[in-house]
Amino acid sequence: MKKKVIKNKLVELNPNVSVDCVIFGFDFEKLNVLLIDRGTTLGIPLALPGNLIYNSENLDEAASRVLEELAGLKNIYLEQIGAFGDPLRITKITDQEWLKAMRAEPSARVITVAYFSLVKMSDYVPQASSFAKNASWVSVQEITELAFDHLEILTTAKESLKQKIRRQPIGFNLLPEKFTLSQLHRLYESILEKPLDKRNFRRKIQKLDIIESLKEKQKGVPHKPSQLFKFNKEKYELLTKIGFDNFGF
Amino acid sequence: MKKKVIKNKLVELNPNVSVDCVIFGFDFEKLNVLLIDRGTTLGIPLALPGNLIYNSENLDEAASRVLEELAGLKNIYLEQIGAFGDPLRITKITDQEWLKAMRAEPSARVITVAYFSLVKMSDYVPQASSFAKNASWVSVQEITELAFDHLEILTTAKESLKQKIRRQPIGFNLLPEKFTLSQLHRLYESILEKPLDKRNFRRKIQKLDIIESLKEKQKGVPHKPSQLFKFNKEKYELLTKIGFDNFGF
């Protein structure tokens, strides 16, 4: 089995367990996912960023590590979707690290633990890492094919995000500090994949009392500039602490 | 690595991946979980039924197999909760199968994929299997300690079930064919861990139009006998097919 020295400790790759991340980003128009082109030849479908885990880390740590290693992203909203893996995942043969690990353990198969994460697209800057130089944002609507079972994972991730945002206001993780209500509105529409009435949306979100109007407006737009808002994390945490979990849509 | 012959095929245990099942049952009063006493000595905490997976099966199959092998349960409602596993799960040292597998692969650790399942308690008859002869139903309220990280898994399972039943009428899996509205009412209260007004509950559940009144009443009870109902699966599937997913509480 492949061994690596990290921080003066002998750690080992586990050839049976990987993590894959569905990294969502919002460009103010639609929802996107960060995908990796692992093809050395043409025609190989894109894949979710992921990697094998080390025996020395727990699953959440492994997902964080993958986010950081492959996309340079730190302190990111992460949520486990679940485990995937039928024996066919053994077809993951383009992953070099996996190949090495397999040499020692040829009969094993991989299961993967999938996560979704929400990032501000501006926070992502393409890395020089061998993996991520081939990474790019793709609109979720346009994705019809992915490597391995990643399309199934993406579908589950979308559903999971939908359910989650109907209970908790996690959408703010996809927006910059300052945002407009229209941006938030489009964000909810993108995630829920259905139109929401503008006035009803605004009334509802403002009634939740977790966003705060800033004394500042949008600039340089060729139309009436919008009021800017920010998410009030303190108020939100206060509400959840007293058991409130109906930020629903 | 340990090899076993099943149905004329060579299959292998994967020493890194197990499944554990939170098997819920309802005794018309409260929610129970089927736990296994793996202790040869006294004082060893109870555990969730679970086992290592074979490389030849997928995760859902493995969970079904465990349900059948350990509890004799077939065709049971199963739902994945998620994957658990930090390196400390390596303490799972009382599991003999695992010990054997570890001999070949001493440095590996186990992650577990957890499921919850809903069964009619009457369907469960203690098995003669070496595992399950030590199985018993325990009220979820009374559980304060479990082996390994199983308490964490149980907590997640309870939360998962709560969320799920607020969207989909899966509670019927815990009840016999014919049941009373009071039984259903207590079931919802047990799962949601909060009182629900009797009349409001009845109005709401009947409005969903997925239960059907039978021309039959309870017998032999020392009070006014209750009308019996059954779950109308066809109507429910029709509703979900057209996108309705608000069976909420």
Place this chain on the structure above:
DNA sequence: TTTGAAAGTGTATTAAGGACACAAAGTAAA
């Protein structure tokens, strides 16, 4: 100064949620 484009705002109607109390139907015990 006109045009285009998105922001921002209120009301009326309908549906759902929550609180609440008493008569009816059976068995068991006196």
Place this chain on the structure above:
DNA sequence: TTTACTTTGTGTCCTTAATACACTTTCAAA
């Protein structure tokens, strides 16, 4: 056979949330 006991089964009022819907305002650009 009467009484006590226990659980079933039912309706209304009030409050809150959801939905449908259209016009004026404000800025930049032409």
